Amino acid sequence: NITIQQLAAVVHLSESYFMNQFQRHVGFTAIEYISHFRINQACRLLGDTRKSVLEVAFDCGFRNISNFNRQFRKVTGYSPTEYRKRMRTFSK
Incomplete structure (x- = not known):
């Protein structure tokens, strides 16, 4: 598990400043x-x-698992099972 608190501590920044700078430099x-x-x-x-x-x-x-399925579909447009089937179809 990775937390914002851990990431901010590694670079010696407050959580809010870290979040602002991360978004400014990375784009999200x-x-x-x-x-x-x-x-x-x-x-x-x-x-x-x-x-x-x-x-x-x-x-x-x-x-x-519900959060995983929701996040996976949000990023890829497919459920994990649909994605796996598509990958196997394309790799043949």
Whole structure:
């Protein structure tokens, strides 16, 4: 688990200043960045392994399968299961 508090502490900034500077330099919030990073990892695992969707969600830092499914669909436009099927179709 990664928290904003931990990230801010690593660079010796307050949480609010860290969040403002992160968004200013990266273009979106640290929370959005972490979520996209986790979804990208999930995409890789769904395409490269036979792990269950639940295992992939937990491995990528999601602790709630409903939230994982919602975030995954928001970023990719597909459910994790649909994404895996599409990846297997394209890789043939």
